[in-house]
Amino acid sequence: MSSTDWYKDLERAMTDWNERFAAEVAKGSPSISDLNGDIELTPSEIVYTKDRVKLLHYTPITKSSVPVPLLIVCALVNRNYILDLQPNLSVIRRYLERGIDVYIIDWGDPAPSDRYETMGDEVDYIDAMVDAIRKRSGLPKVNLHGYCMGGALSVIYASVHPEKIRNLVVQAAPIDFSKKEIGIFNLWARYIDTDEIVDTFGNVPASFMNLGFLLVNPVGLMIDKYVKFYERINEKDYAENFLRVEKWVFDTPDLPGESYRQFLKDLFQKNLLVKGELVVNEVRVSLKQLRAPLLSLIADDDTLVPPSSSVLLNELVSSRVKKIMRYPTGHVGLCVSKSAHKEFWPQVANWIAKNSMRNE
Amino acid sequence: MKDQPFEGLYRSWFDLSKTVFPFLSPPKGFPAESQLQGWQTEFEKITKNILGLPPSSLMEIGFGPSAEAYKDYLDLMSSQIELYRHSADIWMKFSGAWAEGTQAAVSRMASETAKSDVGPGKRAYNVWVEELERRFDILLRDEEFITKLASFVSSYLEVKRRSDGILEKFHSQMNIPTKSEINVIYKKLHDLEKKVDKLSRERQEPGVQ
Numbered sequence: 001m002s003s004t005d006w007y008k009d010l011e012r013a014m015t016d017w018n019e020r021f022a023a024e025v026a027k028g029s030p031s032i033s034d035l036n037g038d039i040e041l042t043p044s045e046i047v048y049t050k051d052r053v054k055l056l057h058y059t060p061i062t063k064s065s066v067p068v069p070l071l072i073v074c075a076l077v078n079r080n081y082i083l084d085l086q087p088n089l090s091v092i093r094r095y096l097e098r099g100i101d102v103y104i105i106d107w108g109d110p111a112p113s114d115r116y117e118t119m120g121d122e123v124d125y126i127d128a129m130v131d132a133i134r135k136r137s138g139l140p141k142v143n144l145h146g147y148c149m150g151g152a153l154s155v156i157y158a159s160v161h162p163e164k165i166r167n168l169v170v171q172a173a174p175i176d177f178s179k180k181e182i183g184i185f186n187l188w189a190r191y192i193d194t195d196e197i198v199d200t201f202g203n204v205p206a207s208f209m210n211l212g213f214l215l216v217n218p219v220g221l222m223i224d225k226y227v228k229f230y231e232r233i234n235e236k237d238y239a240e241n242f243l244r245v246e247k248w249v250f251d252t253p254d255l256p257g258e259s260y261r262q263f264l265k266d267l268f269q270k271n272l273l274v275k276g277e278l279v280v281n282e283v284r285v286s287l288k289q290l291r292a293p294l295l296s297l298i299a300d301d302d303t304l305v306p307p308s309s310s311v312l313l314n315e316l317v318s319s320r321v322k323k324i325m326r327y328p329t330g331h332v333g334l335c336v337s338k339s340a341h342k343e344f345w346p347q348v349a350n351w352i353a354k355n356s357m358r359n360e
Numbered sequence: 361m362k363d364q365p366f367e368g369l370y371r372s373w374f375d376l377s378k379t380v381f382p383f384l385s386p387p388k389g390f391p392a393e394s395q396l397q398g399w400q401t402e403f404e405k406i407t408k409n410i411l412g413l414p415p416s417s418l419m420e421i422g423f424g425p426s427a428e429a430y431k432d433y434l435d436l437m438s439s440q441i442e443l444y445r446h447s448a449d450i451w452m453k454f455s456g457a458w459a460e461g462t463q464a465a466v467s468r469m470a471s472e473t474a475k476s477d478v479g480p481g482k483r484a485y486n487v488w489v490e491e492l493e494r495r496f497d498i499l500l501r502d503e504e505f506i507t508k509l510a511s512f513v514s515s516y517l518e519v520k521r522r523s524d525g526i527l528e529k530f531h532s533q534m535n536i537p538t539k540s541e542i543n544v545i546y547k548k549l550h551d552l553e554k555k556v557d558k559l560s561r562e563r564q565e566p567g568v569q
Contacts, residue, residue, distance in 0.1 A: 016481065051553075112546070113546045113549060113550070115543070115546060116546060116547050117550070121554070184500050187501060188509065188510075191506045191507060192509070192510045192513055193513075193514060196517050197513070200517040200520050200524075201517075201520075215500065217497075218496055219492045219496055220493060223489065224493075227485070
């Protein structure tokens with residue numbers, strides 16, 4: 001086959017795709033308009049509010065069999081419903097099915113006046129939510145599950161307030177930035193002037209951050225993803241799930257400026273958390289203070305938070321019970337992969353249940 | 361005329377680019393100085409019309425607020441031109457990676473043997489995506505590119521700062537609180553809230569510092 005033949009093949013294939021797409025649209029595209037891209041949230045109620053930040057409590061779906069409630073902390077850059085997209089792909093539901101009492105933080109949308117909010121303020125928000133749960137449950141400690149940036153915040157919180165944490169689960173948490181096989185974000189953070197961004201924008205706009213996320217893999221995220229979607233558009237489950245994830249990807253709030261500055265400079269650029277030199281609310285954060293049983297969840301194909309950025313945590317803490325669970329998927333795939341919901345998340349829920357009943 | 365590999369694709373890509381970034385479209389001899397100059401002249405004409413500011417020849421003999429405002433606009437315009445130059449750098453790098461990846465895919469496909477489970481078009485597409493991803497991954501980790509990306513971000517922020525600066529002056533002249541003044545209040549508010557929060561906690565848990 002000559003190279004020109006191949007080019008013609010590709011052009012023919014692309015024309016074919018275009019014609020198929022146009023035909024779908026022309027006939028009212030039942031395969032697209034019939035898709036339900038709405039998020040199917042598990043019922044919950046707001047039980048506590050501090051400023052714009054809300055604490056949601058999920059309605060139990062089975063008799064509670066785990067004595068310690070669980071608080072989930074997601075990243076501020078994304079909405080928390082990635083853990084609750086639809087019933088069969090909901091981490092929340094996997095926990096509820098196991099009899100865990102689940103709470104989650106909704107960070108809300110920062111107003112321009114929130115530009116001075118620091119990581120210390122976010123740790124204070126977590127503390128206020130933990131205290132609200134302690135008060136409701138009458139228990140001295142709660143379980144904590146942090147995802148992505150929420151994982152890093154949870155680790156900081158659990159190091160500063162070890163007396164309030166029974167078990168800690170961290171999922172795809174960016175902790176260590178010293179490795180050579182670092183993510184693209186980490187590399188860029190060394191060159192881009194964080195101060196200039198925050199001083200100019202105040203809160204960092206979601207659109208600015210989204211552009212960064214897309215640039216991490218422009219071909220995969222701006223071309224191939226949509227071609228694959230189009231190829232499988234008639235598979236209802238796949239297509240609907242795709243639309244929901246897509247909705248989540250672009251539903252991003254702005255990020256409080258000072259928090260962004262501190263996260264980028266102290267963690268990404270200076271690696272202060274790992275060095276034991278991070279200062280939050282005038283307190284030096286020592287990972288050695290983290291004594292709660294620790295479960296680290298790592299996505300092997302994570303390009304946003306490479307596994308090397310998370311694995312070191314288990315070596316730096318004082319927890320006697322600690323475990324790493326890995327799964328062959330990406331950063332978001334861990335939350336929304338069907339197989340992960342069959343095999344992985346029930347095991348995570350079991351780990352939480354087992355360690356909640358263990359004598360301290 | 362003999363078919364050139366990916367002629368159609370390039371054409372559609374650049375057609376699309378022209379729609380999105382009209383000033384970035386020419387693939388050769390870029391950045392086109394004449395285009396930028398043309399745009400600069402147009403920009404100058406429009407701003408003069410809108411604001412009734414003196415033409416540039418009179419600027420040196422202008423005085424007071426009009427000369428100052430005119431200088432602000434010229435600075436803003438210069439920073440916008442810088443932004444376009446930096447975005448052109450990024451665009452060139454992206455186009456280069458795109459062309460290289462496509463070229464590599466063409467060479468690779470010429471020697472690939474047909475597989476029965478995938479059609480030729482899909483196979484070609486897969487190879488193309490694979491090669492493009494590889495090139496982009498190298499590019500996005502390349503120090504020279506990241507430096508250019510940082511300059512692009514910086515020049516974008518410079519444009520925003522300058523236009524914010526012009527607004528600040530307007531607001532100030534119109535006796536409206538400026539963004540900087542509001543930010544000072546936000547900061548005070550934040551610090552006060554933090555203080556109140558700390559005091560409330562100390563009151564609830566005596567002895568806790």
